[in-house]
Amino acid sequence: MTTRQSIGRITAFFLVAAMLLPVSEAIAQANEPITTNHAAKIRIVLAGDSTVTTNAGWGIGFVSCLRGDIECINLSRGGRSSKSFIVEGLWKECLELKPDYILIQFGHNDQPGHGPDRETDPQTTYRQFITQYVDDARAAGIKPVLITSLSRRQWGEDGKIHSKLQPNVDVVKEIAVEKRVPLVDLHARSIELYEKLGKDGCNELSPKKGDGYDATHLNAKGSDLIGPIVAEELKKVVPDLAPYIK
Numbered sequence: 366m367t368t369r370q371s372i373g374r375i376t377a378f379f380l381v382a383a384m385l386l387p388v389s390e391a392i393a394q395a396n397e398p399i400t401t402n403h404a405a406k407i408r409i410v411l412a413g414d415s416t417v418t419t420n421a422g423w424g425i426g427f428v429s430c431l432r433g434d435i436e437c438i439n440l441s442r443g444g445r446s447s448k449s450f451i452v453e454g455l456w457k458e459c460l461e462l463k464p465d466y467i468l469i470q471f472g473h474n475d476q477p478g479h480g481p482d483r484e485t486d487p488q489t490t491y492r493q494f495i496t497q498y499v500d501d502a503r504a505a506g507i508k509p510v511l512i513t514s515l516s517r518r519q520w521g522e523d524g525k526i527h528s529k530l531q532p533n534v535d536v537v538k539e540i541a542v543e544k545r546v547p548l549v550d551l552h553a554r555s556i557e558l559y560e561k562l563g564k565d566g567c568n569e570l571s572p573k574k575g576d577g578y579d580a581t582h583l584n585a586k587g588s589d590l591i592g593p594i595v596a597e598e599l600k601k602v603v604p605d606l607a608p609y610i611k
Contacts, residue, residue, distance in 0.1 A: 406436045407609060410459045412450065412498070413470040415443035416515040421572070421582040423515065426592020435609040438462060446474035446483035447494035456498070460505050466603070467507050468595075469498050470551065472514030472533035473581065487532040495537060499544050510603060511541050513552035515591065518559055518567050518580040526556045547602035554594050 409431075416422040417439070424439045431437055440459050442450070450456050450471065459467055471494075475485040485491040495511070502509040513534045521527040528534075534552045541548035559567050570587030571578040583591060600607040 406434055407466075407606070408462070408464040409435065409437045409466045409468060410462055410464040411437065411439040411441050411468050411470075412456065412459050413441035413468075413512070414445050414450075414473050415441070415582060416473060417441035417468075417470050418443055423583060423588050423591035423595055425585070426588035426590065427595050428592070429589070430593050430596035430611050432609050432611060435606075438464070441470075444474055444483075445471070446479065446485060447471035447491055447498070448475065448485050449483045451494060451497070452482070456501070460501060460507065463505065464507055466510055466606070467498075467502050468510045468512055468549075468599075469495070469502075470512035470514060471495070472530050472537075473517075475533060476529065487536050491533060492536050492540065495540050496544070499540065499546055508547075508603075510547045510549065510599065511537050512549040512595065513537050515581075515583075516552050516555040516559065518564075518571065520564055524560075524563075526559050528552065528556065547599075549595055549598040549602060551591075551595060551598070554598065555591060558590065558594070 411417050411424060411427075413422070417424055418441045419425050419428075419439055421443060422441065424441065428437050428439075440455060440462075442455060445453070445455065472491075474483045475487075475491050477484060485494060499509045499511070514530045514537075516526055516528045516530060519527050519529065530552060534550075538548060538550070540546065562570075568578050570583055570590055571580065572582050572584045573579070596610050600610050
């Protein structure tokens with residue numbers, strides 16, 4: 366084979382290779398996994414009693430403070446305690462949704478007078494259940510946030526709120542410190558608001574009850590006032606969520 370023939374064959378080889386290269390690149394690209402620039406929404410689940418719900422608590426007011434790139438699912442239920450929420454399988458439903466965060470608030474129905482299916486003792490069973498919420502969430506790869514109970518509007522002769530929920534509140538605070546869990550102290554913030562508004566002012570955010578007012582739950586105006594407080598405090602204790610809250 367002459368030198369001229371060898372050069373010709375080599376030249377032809379590279380010309381064919383150059384022509385086939387775009388085809389091979391296209392095939393490689395077709396086999397690559399499809400990606401998207403649209404990140405999945407951050408998901409928050411609310412677990413609690415009636416004071417967290419959409420119809421008698423701060424749920425609606427809270428959701429109104431969230432931006433469109435965050436999803437909030439409210440699984441709180443009226444009449445539930447830290448005990449019955451687990452026993453009835455509602456807590457399992459929360460975990461199965463695999464949210465990024467779970468906001469947890471109980472206490473009202475854990476108090477005496479709500480029956481053995483719901484009552485807990487602050488220093489024993491209530492502590493046990495609240496601790497379980499934290500441990501279960503973390504085991505599932507979910508970030509828990511503890512919220513102290515929304516205060517009842519229980520007025521003393523001194524014109525101040527005298528909340529009977531304080532023992533439960535203290536336990537939640539202690540667990541938050543022990544477990545290093547973000548804490549929204551809604552109990553303190555709600556008392557601050559109530560005392561600022563005064564008894565007559567608080568009637569405007571309370572549902573009607575007989576000839577008087579419900580001193581525990583919230584009407585629409587109440588939700589519009591309390592929900593933003595929860596959102597405001599959440600931004601402080603979970604800075605990663607701040608960009609998603611108005």
